[in-house]
Amino acid sequence: MSVVQIVTIIGSIPLFSLRTFLPAFLTTLLLSYPEYFPGLENVPPIPEEAFISRDWVLITLGALSLLEIIGDKSTEIRNLLKNAETYLKPIFFLAINLSLLDETSVEVLQEVQWAAFDPLWILLAFGSLLVHWLATVRKDFLDFLEDIDEDDNLFIGRITSWIEDSLVVFGFLLLIWTGILMVILYTVAIAFFLFMRKRHDRKIEEQMLVCPNCGAKNLPFAVKCVNCKELQPKIYAIGIFGQKKEKLVSNIQKHQLNLISHRKCTDCGNKLESNRLFQNCHFCGNAHFQSPTVKEFIKNQDKKFYKIAGLSFLLGFVPVIGFLTSAVLANIYLFSPYRRYIPKGSSFLTKLFIKFLTFLFFLLGIALGFIAAPAYIVLRYTIWKKKFTSRAGKPADSPARNNEV
Template sequence: MSVAQIIAIIGSIPLFSLRTFLPAFLTAFFLSYPEYFPGMGEVSPLPEDAFISQDWVLFLLGGLSLLEIIGDKSTEVRNLIKEAETYMKPLSFLLINLSFIDEASANILEKVQWAAFNPLWILLTVGTLAVYWLAGLRRDFISFLEDIDEDDNLFIGKITSWLEDSLVVFGFFLLIWTGILMVIIYAAVIAFLVFLGKRYDKKLEKQKVECPQCRQSNLPFAVKCVNCKHEMTHVHKIGILGQRKKALVQHVKKHRLNLLSHRRCPTCGNKLQSSKPHQQCKECGTAIFDSPPLKDFIKSQNRKFYKITIFSFFLGFVPVLGFVVSAVIANIHLFSPYRKYIPRGSSFFTKLFIKFLTFLFFLLGIALGFLAAPAYIALRYYLWKRKFIAQTTSVITS
């Protein structure tokens, strides 16, 4: 086994931890047609009868890569395959990297055994386990980003997805040109992500407030202690990204409604795991939409709707930018609080219809933003509010 082959196998580990099919397609295409890659004209391609160089295999991997790139931009699709990817990526890594071994290397490896184990399989086993671990790390990091921007209102998910696509393509070319450098860079990136995760956990722990009665640690925006239900004396406001604000809460009822709009328990402030509108908090047992009741939540959203719609009218006089800013603000404060309580998958066609409306209103907003922005917000708000009320009604009747 050559040093180049070892570097190629190790260097492809982070690529497969990001995507399942894109690095597989790039690898198969490179092994079949190395002359299309700058500086690789002297590399001998795989034999035409090799499985991975078959045209139908390349077309299949190419099609799956395209679907993977498109699907990862959708929050619903990404959540649907999130768990399966953790297992698919190591399998894809194992199957593709077997193609790096040429016939001469295979003959040598048949004669060289380390304690009755083929060194190739030792390396591939370690690599497969590494892909599995990194894919899990990536899944947890994506989940962390989704907790910050669950509905992708600030496009954090889409930006991250495009960045991952770019890293796979860039990393692949870096791998075939300077494999050692690529391994060093990705090792540094992984170490940085692990550091960020640990730092965030420590910061979150430091922000917790101790209950004056039972000494239980609580989230900084908890209204009552998660353990003894004692009212907290210092309650911090919650930001649009779910972060703690320095300002303290002045109106508890308004704060509880704000927690509900983030799909958090209005008592202990913990994140609600289910998207069902009627549920109990698993941390403190509070019945959601019991206090404050459902009607107060809808009234609160209606008040926001009137204010934001009027604001969007004046903001719409700024060409293009006014419409975009109005849409983002409405997405965060009006639509997202309703969407958080609608199970994923049940609103697929609604979202398709809204994307179509967004495109039409954006074209109109280029010149007539002061009309397009309020009309767009009013229509979207009506659609999501109706969907939310239908969901709560169906739960009650069932």
């Protein structure tokens, strides 16, 4: 086992933890057509009879990479695949790295006994486990970003996806030219990310407030204790991204309506597991939408709608920027609170239709924003409100059905 093989295997670990097919496609492309890569024009390609160099393998991996890049920009597709990716990525990592073994190593591996613990197998097994672990860390990070911007209103998910694509391509080229430097850089980057994650977890822990009645720890925007259900003396307001604001709550019902908008329990403030309207919090057992009710929540959303629709008319007189500002405000304060209670699969076609309308309204908003912005908000608000109210009347979302479960 050569130093080059060791560096290649270790260096490909972070690449496969970010993407499943793109690193595999780039590796296959390099081995089949090294002349396409700067500085490798004189490197001979691998033999045509090698499995990894076959045209159909290259075409298949290229198509899958393209679908992966496009699909990762969609919140629905990303959420659908992120659980499976933690297992697919180590499998592809192992398959591609086994294909990189030279003929001598292959002959040795064909005859080696498992009890001999060949170092290469140990390295590949360690690498596969590390890819799985890093992919799981990435999934947790994406879940954290989704809590901040669940519907990608601020394009956080899309920007993150493009950054990951760039890191894979950049990391692959760096691995070819200076493999050891790439390993060092990505090791430092992963260590920094884990440090920031622990720092965030520590900050959340520090924000927890102790219940004076029973001593249990509660979120800073909890109305009642998660353990003894006692009303908390200090209740902090919740921000638009679900963060703690340095402001104490004066109107509890208004605060609870804000918690509902974030799909959080109106008592303990924890995130609700399901997108069903009527459910019991898995932390404190509180019945969701018992108080405030669905009607009170819709009435509160309607008040926001009138304010933002009026504001959008004024903002519409500012070309482009006015329309975009209105769209972002409406997404955060009007549409997302409804969308969080609608299954992502059932709203996929609706979102495609809305994206088409958004494009048309955006074109109109370049010159006639004072018309396009309010019309855009009225149309989208009507669509999401109708889908939300239809779920409120479904048997699966009724309080009676919830109590049976």
